[in-house]
Amino acid sequence: MNCPVTNNSPKENFSIGILFAPIISFRLNGIYRNNEQIFSGEYSISKEGNNLILYSSSGSQIIPNNFTFIPEDYDSSDFDLLNVIIGINFHWQRTENQKFKGTLKIIDEEKHLTAVNLLPLEDYLLSVISSEMSATSSLELLKAHAVISRSWLIAQKLKNKTLTTDYQSCIQDKHRYIRWYDREDHANFDVCADDHCQRYQGCSKAYTTAVRQAIEATRGEVLTYEGKICDARFSKCCGGVSERFDNTWEPVNHPYLTKIIDSDTLTTVPNLSQEEEAKKWILSSPDVFCNTQDKEILSNVLNDYDQETRDFFRWQVSYTPTELSALVLSRIGIDFGLIQSIEPLQRGVSGRIIQLRINGTKKSMVIGKELVIRKAFSKSHLYSSAFIVETEKDTSGIPIRFTFKGAGWGHGVGLCQIGAAVMSAKGYGYQEILSHYFPGTKLETIEN
Numbered sequence: 001m002n003c004p005v006t007n008n009s010p011k012e013n014f015s016i017g018i019l020f021a022p023i024i025s026f027r028l029n030g031i032y033r034n035n036e037q038i039f040s041g042e043y044s045i046s047k048e049g050n051n052l053i054l055y056s057s058s059g060s061q062i063i064p065n066n067f068t069f070i071p072e073d074y075d076s077s078d079f080d081l082l083n084v085i086i087g088i089n090f091h092w093q094r095t096e097n098q099k100f101k102g103t104l105k106i107i108d109e110e111k112h113l114t115a116v117n118l119l120p121l122e123d124y125l126l127s128v129i130s131s132e133m134s135a136t137s138s139l140e141l142l143k144a145h146a147v148i149s150r151s152w153l154i155a156q157k158l159k160n161k162t163l164t165t166d167y168q169s170c171i172q173d174k175h176r177y178i179r180w181y182d183r184e185d186h187a188n189f190d191v192c193a194d195d196h197c198q199r200y201q202g203c204s205k206a207y208t209t210a211v212r213q214a215i216e217a218t219r220g221e222v223l224t225y226e227g228k229i230c231d232a233r234f235s236k237c238c239g240g241v242s243e244r245f246d247n248t249w250e251p252v253n254h255p256y257l258t259k260i261i262d263s264d265t266l267t268t269v270p271n272l273s274q275e276e277e278a279k280k281w282i283l284s285s286p287d288v289f290c291n292t293q294d295k296e297i298l299s300n301v302l303n304d305y306d307q308e309t310r311d312f313f314r315w316q317v318s319y320t321p322t323e324l325s326a327l328v329l330s331r332i333g334i335d336f337g338l339i340q341s342i343e344p345l346q347r348g349v350s351g352r353i354i355q356l357r358i359n360g361t362k363k364s365m366v367i368g369k370e371l372v373i374r375k376a377f378s379k380s381h382l383y384s385s386a387f388i389v390e391t392e393k394d395t396s397g398i399p400i401r402f403t404f405k406g407a408g409w410g411h412g413v414g415l416c417q418i419g420a421a422v423m424s425a426k427g428y429g430y431q432e433i434l435s436h437y438f439p440g441t442k443l444e445t446i447e448n
Contacts, residue, residue: 013102014124014153015189016200019084019115022046024106026115030077032069032104039069045106045113052108068118069104078203079104081115084193098202107188116189117200122215125149128200130211137300141421142214143430147443148415149198151222151232154446157190158229169250176366177334178355180249198234218430220445223438225256230441237312238262238350238416239386239408240281240288241269242437247348248370248411256438259349262419263288264426272351275344279388281351282407285314289419290408301421312409312418315383321399324377325360332367332376336360340399342389350412352386370411377404384408414438 025044032039044055045063054063071077084098102119129145130137137145170179193200223230231254233245238260245257261269265287270277285291291313292298319327325339337360345366346354355368358376367376370385387406394400409418415437423433431443 013118014121014157014191015105016117016119016124017114017189017192018098018100018117018200019081020109020112021083022112024113024115025082026104027080027082028069028077028104029079029099031072032077032079033072034068034070047108047113052106052113063106065106065108067106071101071103074101077101081202084202101203109188114188117193121150121153122219123203124153124200125215126211127203128198129214130208136208137210137421138424139210139214139217140428140430140433141301141424142210143218144415144420144424144433145234145417146214146218147221147223147430147434148232148234150218150220151230152198153191154222155229155231159231160190174365176355176368177332177372178366178368179372180369181371182249220447221443222446223256223434223441224444225254225438225441229446230254230256230438232438233257233411233414234417235408235410235412235414236416237290237409237418238412239313239384239406240286240290241272241350241412242414242416243348243350243352243370243412245413247352247354248413256441257413258439260437260439261288262290262416273347273349275347278347278351278386282314282386282388282405289422290416292418292422294422294425297421297425298418301417312383314405314407316403316405317378317382318401318403319377320401324402327379328358328376331378332372334365334367335362336365337362339402341391342402344388350386351407352384352412354385382406384410384412386412 023044023046027042028040030040041056046053046055051062052065052067054061069079078099078101080097080099082097083095100117100119101123102117105116105118107114107116125146128149129142169182172178191198223232231245240262242260242262244259245254246252261267263286270281272278272281321339325336328339329335336358339358339360341359343357343359344353345356348354352370353373354370355366356373357364357366367373371381373385374382382404384406386408387404390403390405391399392401392403415433420433420437423436434441434443
């Protein structure tokens, strides 16, 4: 199928890292150029020694780093990337072939080759809002997500210009391992195409009229706060209360990314940074937007593989001490010996754990922030860091099982996608959805 494009797309390109592999295989559908050379059809690129080698049915050639394939006619051309991994290290990880508009660039990043897509912002958004959710989502929800994704991407590009060489996202010594993951992990492109940044799974996913309507209806619209474009964030399910930005990423206060009760009936909740209150909240089933099992709403907001996750609002998982100790060692590379206890030290406003202490027979150490915690206690990632740990002991007081009981799916900052889907189903417009999740912001239109 031909990929859709937006009308009169501005031609300033954004760069998105798609595939990271020792061999990049792809198919160019149409005429592509690099200087005077013309390319079309199937190719693969691998690194042999210090050289990048381009292979095709007609032979091979050495190509330089940052080699680009530029479409001769943007509207009628597209390319397929083969064996793209999506959901990297999450429980829905899988491989698929994907189709893209725009330019293909191949970068040698030493550890692997990287396939980068360059294309205009509005065409990028066509895929993003139907990759993050289902392209069959309601129009108001798609509009809200278009504004959020547009704002976020522009904010990341602006942020990249201000990052200094001494920026740190990891604090590690013998007593603690504190790290957060954000787009500054990418040096050679603006953002990546997976959940690390925001999902961008090719233009073939943008197949509904509603998706294109949402992009056109909100063209150029961004969220601003005190005159600056917002670093608008989102996750699948906040669990009832959204989290603060600085509790999840770098210690920067964004007043519009703060505690929001995801409800039109609840006006107050307990202080979930307190351990006992967090426990009560996590074990409860509050009347909030994202507390839904409505199959029609969920099928409209979740892609097929996301619908495999049914227990997103409240969930649990358990391990023996031996299983958990081996898991933590394999996931974050720290040998605690046999884990004896897990002690939350700091919780955020949503009840998500920011830092905790793991006590083992070999060492005791503090870990954080939320994504490190989620990574440590799951073969992929725990649904969220809003959890309590119930410890079952034998008659001599030795732990024999740790049970994690948790709330929500994702970091919980900004818009709650499932909550927003419920709001849309209740008749809220996209402006109301945005003002609910991003208090104090304005909706403004920018040029290009």
